[in-house]
Amino acid sequence: MTSQMTNRLHDFLTATAAACPDDIALIDHTDSALSWVELVHSVDAAVDVLTSHGVGAGDRILLVLENCPSVVAFLYAASRLDAVAVVVNARITSIELDRIVPHCDPAAVIFSTNSSVAATDHATTLGATSISGAYGNAAIVRRDGSVAEPVFEHPQEQVAAMLYTSGTTGLPKAAMLTHQNLISGAMASATLRGSRRGDVCYVALPLSHIFGLVTLFAMCSSQSTIRLEPRFDVERLFAALQKDVTILPAVPQMHAQLFQYARDRNIARYEHGKLRYVSSGAAPLDPAWKREAEAFYGLALQNGYGMTESSAGVCATQNTIGEADVSVGVAMGDCELKLDFTAAGATAGEGVGEILVRGPQIMKGYFRNQEQTDQVFDQDGYFRTGDLGRFDDSGHLHIAGRSKELIIRSGFNVYPVEVEAALTEHTDVVLAAVVGRAVAGNEEVLAFVQMAGGSGTTEDELKQFVRDKLSPYKRPSRVVITDKLPAAATGKILKASLIEVFADELAS
Numbered sequence: 001m002t003s004q005m006t007n008r009l010h011d012f013l014t015a016t017a018a019a020c021p022d023d024i025a026l027i028d029h030t031d032s033a034l035s036w037v038e039l040v041h042s043v044d045a046a047v048d049v050l051t052s053h054g055v056g057a058g059d060r061i062l063l064v065l066e067n068c069p070s071v072v073a074f075l076y077a078a079s080r081l082d083a084v085a086v087v088v089n090a091r092i093t094s095i096e097l098d099r100i101v102p103h104c105d106p107a108a109v110i111f112s113t114n115s116s117v118a119a120t121d122h123a124t125t126l127g128a129t130s131i132s133g134a135y136g137n138a139a140i141v142r143r144d145g146s147v148a149e150p151v152f153e154h155p156q157e158q159v160a161a162m163l164y165t166s167g168t169t170g171l172p173k174a175a176m177l178t179h180q181n182l183i184s185g186a187m188a189s190a191t192l193r194g195s196r197r198g199d200v201c202y203v204a205l206p207l208s209h210i211f212g213l214v215t216l217f218a219m220c221s222s223q224s225t226i227r228l229e230p231r232f233d234v235e236r237l238f239a240a241l242q243k244d245v246t247i248l249p250a251v252p253q254m255h256a257q258l259f260q261y262a263r264d265r266n267i268a269r270y271e272h273g274k275l276r277y278v279s280s281g282a283a284p285l286d287p288a289w290k291r292e293a294e295a296f297y298g299l300a301l302q303n304g305y306g307m308t309e310s311s312a313g314v315c316a317t318q319n320t321i322g323e324a325d326v327s328v329g330v331a332m333g334d335c336e337l338k339l340d341f342t343a344a345g346a347t348a349g350e351g352v353g354e355i356l357v358r359g360p361q362i363m364k365g366y367f368r369n370q371e372q373t374d375q376v377f378d379q380d381g382y383f384r385t386g387d388l389g390r391f392d393d394s395g396h397l398h399i400a401g402r403s404k405e406l407i408i409r410s411g412f413n414v415y416p417v418e419v420e421a422a423l424t425e426h427t428d429v430v431l432a433a434v435v436g437r438a439v440a441g442n443e444e445v446l447a448f449v450q451m452a453g454g455s456g457t458t459e460d461e462l463k464q465f466v467r468d469k470l471s472p473y474k475r476p477s478r479v480v481i482t483d484k485l486p487a488a489a490t491g492k493i494l495k496a497s498l499i500e501v502f503a504d505e506l507a508s
Contacts, residue, residue, distance in 0.1 A: 007155050008179050010079040012186070012220040013040060020197060020223055026069050027200075027227045029115065029236070034069055038134075039076075042069065045133035046077035050108065053140060057082035058148030059107035060162070064097065064122050066090050066230040067207050068115035072216065073135035075207070079160060079179070082151050083107075086162045086174065089208040089412075090119035091471050097122060100164060103172045104367065107146040111139040115230040155179035156360070162367055163210055163308045165413065174367040175309045177210075184360040185311030186217035188333030192302075192316050193247055193277050199224035200274075201247040202240055204232040204254065205411065211281055214312040215249055234261045241272060248278045251411030252289065252441030255280060259296055269296050279304060279316075281411075287326050289441050294321050303328055305399060308413075309376070309383055310335070311361040315397050327396035335359040337397065338382065339389065351390040352400045356382035405495070407436030409443050412473045419476060422469040423447060426462065428455035431485055433493045434476065446506070447476035448498050450485045457481070480505045 006012060013036070016025075021037035028034070034042070055061060061078050063085055065071045078085040086104045088097070090112065101109070111123035113130070114137040123130075128139035152158040160182055162174040195201070201219045203226050205212030219226050224247070227240055234257045241248070241258075262268070279302040280293070293301045304316035305328035314337070317329035331337050339353030340346065346353040362383045365373035376384050388400040407414040416434035423432040431450040436443040451457060459479045466475060480502045486494045499506065 006183050006221075008079050008082075008158075009160055009182055009217060010043070010076045012183075012217060013043065013076050016220055016223045023197070023223065024225045025220075026072060027225065028069055029067075029229050039069070039072065042073040042133075042135040043076045043080065046070075046073040046135045047080050049131055049133065049135075049140065050074075050077055050081060050083070053108050053142045055081060055083055055107045056148065057151045058084075059146060060084045060086050060104050060149075062086045062088065062101065062104060062106035062109040063112070063208075064088055064090050064109060064119050065112040065206075065208055066116035066119060067203065067212070067228045068112050068136065068230055069228065070114055070136040070138045071112050071207055072228070074110050074138070075161075075216075082158065084149070084159050084162055084176075087208045087213065088164060089206055089471070090116045090122060091473075093468060093471060094122065094125060095469055096471070099172055101143075104162060104174060105146050106143055107148070108143060109141045113137055113139045155183065156181075157364070159364060161213065163208070163213070165308050173369065173372060176364040176367050177308075177311055178364050181311045181361055181363060182214065182217055184333055185214045185313060186221050188335075188361065189214055189218035189313055190222040192313070192318070192332060193218070193249075193279075195219060195222040195224045195247060195277075197223040199246045200227060200240075200244045201225070201249070202227045202229070202237060202245045203249070204229040204237070205249065205251070209411065210306070210308045210312045211249065211251075211411065219247075232257075234258055238262070241270060241275060243272075244274060246274050246276050248275060250278075250280060252280050253410045255293055256289075256441040259292065262296065269298060275299065278302070281306070287324065290326060304332075305329075305397065307385060307387075309363040309385075310357055311363070314355075314357050314361070317396070325396065327392060327398045329396055331359075333359065333361065335361060336382075339391070340378075340384070343384075343388075345388050352388050353390070355385045355387045355389045355397070355399075357385060358382045405435070407434075407443050407445055409436070409445060409473050412471075414445055414474050419445060419447060419466070419470060419474055422466040423449055423462065423479075425469070426457070426465050428452045428457045429462075431493065433485055433495055433498060435495050435498055437499060444477040445474065446499065447479045448485055448502060449479060449481055451481055451483065453483070478506060 017036040017040045024033045025036045025039045026034045111119040113120045123139035128141045159176045160179040161177045281304045300319050300321040302317045306312040306314045313332045315328040336358045341348035341353040343354030419434040420432040433448045462479045
């Protein structure tokens with residue numbers, strides 16, 4: 001495994017390409033393979049493209065992407081140039097992208113047109129120029145007037161990537177992750193999985209999500225191969241498991257679809273035998289579902305907890321098969337955890353407090369927003385997660401709830417305020433409240449709207465209204481229409497009671 005002395009993310013690639021140049025680095029959705037030395041050549045070509053478009057140190061490069069080798073090339077190219085890769089999912093709407101571009105002020109925007117119709121559509125809208133080379137096919141737009149950020153030699157100071165944690169009607173919020181943040185996260189992840197040369201990791205997790213991004217760097221650090229998929233396809237996952245996959249990090253919905261796919265073919269369990277590590281993240285873990293997963297894989301299902309601001313993993317389990325533990329485990333790497341029993345929502349008598357995290361994986365701050373940054377760090381440098389948790393007698397962390405009301409749907413973050421804002425743009429909507437509800441291995445988005453008197457707007461019409469305003473995973477599964485939402489004396493909507501109050505409507 002690459003040394004902890006790594007200074008920049010591309011040092012992982014340099015070291016691995018030197019150690020095993022002809023080993024397979026990436027396998028794409030067409031089953032084409034790229035060796036480590038070929039990946040280095042594709043990065044060289046991406047660096048040439050960026051420099052020819054005037055991109056330099058301190059500039060931001062916005063990558064509008066779905067997973068493919070060209071994205072990997074431009075991620076490492078950004079590191080080589082000491083530029084900052086800003087990664088967003090190509091499936092966001094044009095409205096969402098229009099908010100992000102002026103906020104992150106990129107010197108160039110790259111679109112992964114080779115693997116994504118959505119990215120191609122955005123590229124066409126913004127008048128991007130098609131480019132091709134050793135990195136494959138892509139498109140680029142050069143933006144004039146972008147202001148570069150200062151560049152630092154120390155990896156803990158130099159920002160490597162930015163990921164957006166919300167996209168509300170106000171200013172978006174971008175977490176600045178330094179090279180040291182991502183290096184630490186990658187090393188902790190690789191160590192946890194015991195990843196090594198010869199491993200093949202299946203990655204349908206989007207590289208625009210911290211879980212997928214850190215997995216990419218972790219596998220590179222350990223000289224492991226990645227099967228990189230632009231979108232989750234259960235048939236392709238099933239085939240890959242029969243062929244060569246040894247490590248499977250996924251979200252519950254992916255696992256659940258695989259189990260159903262196998263059942264439909266009268267296959268009771270995974271039999272191929274190469275898979276040795278399987279994990280579930282980005283959503284709560286149900287005990288019954290955990291038992292089902294372990295029965296199918298014949299392996300322990302590991303669970304974890306993390307967030308964008310912590311470079312993914314904060315905690316993880318290392319259980320043996322059959323353990324009833326549904327905690328998120330203990331701290332990974334050099335992370336330190338504590339609970340704040342004075343925080344909103346805490347119940348000290350039950351041992352529940354807000355989870356605070358400190359360590360080399362924690363972000364530098366929010367891009368060009370010192371006020372927001374100051375709000376989430378305490379005086380000792382701990383990051384306030386906004387999540388509530390408790391420790392059991394063995395020191396394992398259990399998540400008690402989300403004080404920030406975050407919904408995690410199919411591994412993607414959904415912020416209720418964003419969905420509420422889209423709904424309230426409708427002229428007949430007076431108030432909107434959005435909550436998540438647990439379903440099998442996932443969460444669904446539920447919206448409750450108070451309509452103006454006399455409005456005949458239907459649930460289907462409201463769903464259609466927000467269709468172009470929200471990415472598919474953010475769209476509500478149900479929209480309950482009412483003439484009054486339950487509220488406190490102050491007028492604040494009582495979100496905690498919505499599902500109970502409207503149980504009959506949700507059941508219909």
